[in-house]
Amino acid sequence: xxxxxxxxxxxxxxxxxxxxxxxxxxxxxxxxxxxxxxxxxxxxxxxxxxxxxxxxxxxxxxxxxxxxxxxxxxxxxxxxxxxxxxxxxxxxxxxxxxxxxxxxxxxxxxxxxxxxxxxxxxxxxxxxxxxxxxxxxxxxxxxxxxxxxxxxxxxxxxxxxxxxxxxxxxxxxxxxxxxxxxxxxxxxxxxxxxxxxxxxxxxxxxxxxxxxxxxxxxxxxxxxxxx
Amino acid sequence: xxxxxxxxxxxxxxxxxxxxxxxxxxxxxxxxxxxxxxxxxxxxxxxxxxxxxxxxxxxxxxxxxxxxxxxxxxxxxxxxxxxxxxxxxxxxxxxxxxxxxxxxxxxxxxxxxxxxxxxxxxxxxxxxxxxxxxxxxxxxxxxxxxxxxxxxxxxxxxxxxxxxxxxxxxxxxxxxxxxxxxxxxxxxxxxxxxxxxxxxxxxxxxxxxxxxxxxxxxxxxxxxxxxxxxxxxxxxxxxxxxxxxxxxxxxxxxxxxxxxxxxxxxxxxxxxxxxxxxxxxxxxxxxxxxxxxxxxxxxxxxxxxxxxxx
Numbered sequence: 386x387x388x389x390x391x392x393x394x395x396x397x398x399x400x401x402x403x404x405x406x407x408x409x410x411x412x413x414x415x416x417x418x419x420x421x422x423x424x425x426x427x428x429x430x431x432x433x434x435x436x437x438x439x440x441x442x443x444x445x446x447x448x449x450x451x452x453x454x455x456x457x458x459x460x461x462x463x464x465x466x467x468x469x470x471x472x473x474x475x476x477x478x479x480x481x482x483x484x485x486x487x488x489x490x491x492x493x494x495x496x497x498x499x500x501x502x503x504x505x506x507x508x509x510x511x512x513x514x515x516x517x518x519x520x521x522x523x524x525x526x527x528x529x530x531x532x533x534x535x536x537x538x539x540x541x542x543x544x545x546x547x548x549x550x551x552x553x554x555x556x557x558x559x560x561x562x563x564x565x566x567x568x569x570x571x572x573x574x575x576x577x578x579x580x581x582x583x584x585x586x587x588x589x590x591x592x593x594x595x596x597x598x599x600x601x602x603x604x605x606x607x608x609x610x611x612x
Numbered sequence: 613x614x615x616x617x618x619x620x621x622x623x624x625x626x627x628x629x630x631x632x633x634x635x636x637x638x639x640x641x642x643x644x645x646x647x648x649x650x651x652x653x654x655x656x657x658x659x660x661x662x663x664x665x666x667x668x669x670x671x672x673x674x675x676x677x678x679x680x681x682x683x684x685x686x687x688x689x690x691x692x693x694x695x696x697x698x699x700x701x702x703x704x705x706x707x708x709x710x711x712x713x714x715x716x717x718x719x720x721x722x723x724x725x726x727x728x729x730x731x732x733x734x735x736x737x738x739x740x741x742x743x744x745x746x747x748x749x750x751x752x753x754x755x756x757x758x759x760x761x762x763x764x765x766x767x768x769x770x771x772x773x774x775x776x777x778x779x780x781x782x783x784x785x786x787x788x789x790x791x792x793x794x795x796x797x798x799x800x801x802x803x804x805x806x807x808x809x810x811x812x813x814x815x816x817x818x819x820x821x822x823x824x825x826x827x828x829x830x831x832x833x834x835x836x837x838x839x840x841x842x843x844x845x846x847x848x849x850x851x852x853x854x855x856x857x858x859x860x861x862x863x864x865x866x867x868x869x870x871x872x873x874x875x876x877x878x879x880x881x882x883x884x885x886x887x888x889x890x891x892x893x894x895x896x897x898x899x900x901x902x903x904x905x906x907x908x909x910x911x912x913x914x915x916x917x918x919x920x921x922x
Contacts, residue, residue: 400795400798410632432639434639434640434643435639437787438639441787441788441791445784445785458799465802466802469631472621477622477625553630554626554628555626555808
């Protein structure tokens with residue numbers, strides 16, 4: 386049997402391995418790290434149909450020993466899929482192209498909602514995306530957890546960030562809020578922190594969190610924001 | 613070194629994210645295609661279509677409304693329709709209308725822009741104008757004139773192969789056929805996902821800042837972004853939401869109408885299913901159509917091309 390036909394023969398098994406990786410990710414609760422939760426039911430349904438098809442293919446393909454594809458194409462495709470199967474399901478880190486959203490903070494003024502003190506990062510992200518924050522927001526307590534980035538050399542300024550996923554990891558973008566520290570604080574770049582402070586505004590800085598305390602934490606179970 | 617690992621893991625995560633989200637739609641499309649062939653049949657499908665352009669338009673858009681699958685899923689169905697003898701313009705109108713007209717996409721657009729009905733209404737209008745315009749061109753050019761246009765690529769399972777065991781039950785054979793149809797296009801989706809992830813990692817999105825200075829280039833930039841992101845049409849309104857405060861309405865509509873019709877993985881899918889000539893004409897018509905309609909909004913509708921607030 387030629388290499389080409391061997392590659393063809395193992396094809397359903399490789400797709401089966403990718404499918405099993407998908408279900409492993411589902412069972413380990415990591416699907417959130419790839420796809421928005423509102424799509425989970427549909428996605429799992431589709432992959433279940435695919436799994437059924439593959440089982441039929443594995444069962445019925447015994448007599449099939451030939452392929453119409455080129456050796457290179459077949460090899461490249463299987464190598465790519467195998468590498469994807471081996472890719473660990475880690476949390477995506479912000480990279481150069483995810484840092485793109487700067488809020489213009491205009492539009493209709495949004496009143497400060499009830500219970501804003503207990504808002505999460507995602508809630509604040511939604512609030513700031515609605516329009517212009519109300520001046521009454523200044524002085525409101527805020528507690529958020531996020532990845533701290535862009536720490537200034539004098540360690541007096543940084544951003545607290547989270548990746549926002551609207552569909553899947555392909556459209557992830559970075560949401561951030563500026564942090565200002567009253568005193569020089571030991572804050573590390575690209576570490577997760579729970580940050581406590583109050584909202585403040587100046588014409589030069591815009592809206593920012595005036596930090597009162599911060600605590601280094603481990604990465605949360607779900608590190609993304611899903612609008 | 614950490615950065616290199618971070619880039620590699622991000623690349624892998626983006627590819628897997630696209631595959632996890634897109635393949636189910638492709639599976640649903642392939643399943644619908646196989647069901648069309650085995651359970652509905654050629655005659656029943658053709659009964660709905662006739663000589664009248666309007667009738668074919670209504671049938672295609674109704675089918676688009678009833679099949680709530682996005683751009684990955686409709687390609688196998690459209691190919692099956694052409695293979696079953698449906699007029700080319702009918703299949704083209706189905707391809708053009710289904711990704712936007714389906715209730716999931718429209719509902720998502722309304723939910724993403726709750727304060728302004730203008731967005732979903734304009735999106736729907738542009739989509740239907742594209743469907744009518746391009747559908748009419750294909751009817752006049754291919755269906756009526758009989759211009760020879762090689763339409764379909766031969767898929768692997770259509771070769772004279774006898775892969776399945778004769779003893780297998782019919783249901784298993786149908787599932788196996790579905791698998792074969794899936795595997796024929798699967799590699800193109802994988803290539804598309806790899807290419808999309810690569811482009812996302814290397815092309816800075818800062819180029820979108822041109823929308824404020826050069827609105828026409830903004831339309832082009834948002835069309836390019838839609839093509840590169842390859843996001844499912846049912847959620848693309850949420851993807852563009854963060855740009856709503858920065859971009860003119862014309863650019864937003866270019867994104868919302870171009871993305872569901874042309875993106876990297878879709879181009880790969882077309883490569884598998886349709887001939888090169890058909891693909892070039894189809895995509896060319898969409899590019900011209902979306903550019904023209906959104907430019908009309910930009911130029912000819914005073915007041916619409918100001919900063920749009922969601």
